[in-house]
Amino acid sequence: MGEPTDQPEDRQRRAFLTGAMAGAGAAAAGAVASGVLLQSIAKAAPRDTPVSDQVRYGMLIDTSKCADGCSDCVAACDAENGLDQLRKPEGADDALWDMQRPRWIREVKIKNNSNGRVTTLPMMCQHCEHPPCVDVCPTGASFRRADGIVMVDPHTCIGCRYCMMACPYNARTFIHENVASQSTQTPRGKGVVESCNLCVHRRDQGEATTACQDACEHQAIVFGDLKDPDSAVSKALAKQPSVQIRADLKLNTGVRYTHV
């Protein structure tokens, strides 16, 4: 008695205790690790500090890589921002609903009138430095953050749609229907205007990408800080000539395109 034994039941007990301790250790380590992770995210973009104008977020879209018929970026945007949770109201006409359903990003195919060359590209809010939608908004709900993101404050938007009249890119969308289900990271309400906000919730959590960029397997979309010469988007912009859509309006868009 008191002597160590090596009976089968003892071995089982030891194995159980060892496993339990390992599990507890792993759980503790996981908890510590997740705490560290949360802390590092908080450090990356503390939510209680103002957005800085030391960065300007933007995108470069290489239309030569954008595949005809691919709509991965649209689907990813819909899922990321809860647009896929909206349902056609009962009794709504299909054709009309297709014009009323919200879209933040869409595919557009254009043909050059001179040489017939066809280009496919995604269109969304171009995040202008001088956004007409911000100028015309009577309440200031349509605004531009210091980091260049143009977006709508859903709490002060009165749903007048003047910004939709003013946008040169048809980039804004109006919520025509009741909202039964929504994503917590993209609060939404009937009767207000929305548009692409460069996944602003990701910016505020210190993440480096947008949903459309992540979804694009052709790497046609490069997102980043236009003011940082070492960012991927700045390097890509330096490598090849790019254009702004409706550059004649001199809005200095944050979204640029190549091979248009």
Place this chain on the structure above:
Amino acid sequence: MSEIHYREWGIASPRYWGLLAVLSAFVVAGGCAALYMERQGHWVTGMNNQIVWGIPHVFAIFLIVAASGALNVASVSSVFRQGLYQPLARLSGLMAITLLVGGLVILVLDLGRPDRLTVALTTFNFKSVFAWNLFLYIGFIAIVAVYMFTLMERKAMAYAQGVGILAFVWRLALTTATGSIFGFLVARQAYAAALMAPLFIVMSFAYGLALYLLIMLFTFAADARPLGDAVLRRLKNLLGVFVAVLFYFTLVYQLTYLYSAEHLAFAAFVLRDGGLYTWLFWAGWLLLGMLVPMGILFHPARGMQRGAVILAAGLVLLGGLCALYVIVVGGQAFPLEMFPDHTIIASGYHDGVDGAARAYTPTLPEWLLGMGGFALALLCTLVGVRVLRFLPVALPDEDTRS
């Protein structure tokens, strides 16, 4: 000129209440439509992500434009010291307020969030011409109300001319700002023209006076109040001149667009290829709204027949609604030119594939809201003339020589 006597509108009660009942029915229907749109969301309208302003805005802008124009008669009397118009100034001021209220009610009820009116009235972006319009609308109502007081209260009459001049300047600013709502839209081929502001001012002269003439003739005739030919001749000639000026501005507006390559496609859309919009331009805005009324109003014999004047004024109003439909809805139906020198051949957002116009078919709630606002303006006018002394007892020719 003998002293002018004013009296409340004295038509028989059953007829008066019957009129109010009919107008109230439209107002209630408009209110129910607005409630329905608010509860369901705008999917019950024909408006969509491409045509964001529809029939309610056509009615609202028409009423707002007509409101400033309705003040013409008072302005002519006070600012330009035309004594002939003085007895008619009170009704002019009343209509300026009621028409504006009717238009604003439509605009507010068509908002996606009409419950946030307080936000609109307390949170301003002063770079927005829309925000400026709010101040101009509210200020206009206040100034015209004071102006009415100076016209109706003997002790305040000394100030009538000063306040009248302020009201006149203010109404010019108001219509300039209303036109600039479109004129400042730099991205759209249909708008972005400095001419939009003066065009709206001229429209307001014509539509406001046409509506004023109709209400004046109706209220006088219904109450058997004598109305001499001299006043009518001056007013209908003034309307004819306003319509002629509008014709001129319309011509310059279209010629400017035809001349510049940038706007040529839009001019072709309105004048030739726009389907309904082309019809509304030629048949509504131009023929019925301007040419036929001018023919009637300047006709040596028919021009003085009251039925003909009523017809002409009615046609000017119809033409005005057509013109605003072409400007407001047609301007959005014409696709944005996002890619110069390119044709959009496919789009996931109805971007005008192959240059096709964006579709819009107004639904019943939109019509009811628009007509409800119009009815509200008329209702307020008729209640106003019934309870206060806005109308002169008589305007026979011997009393109108200034």
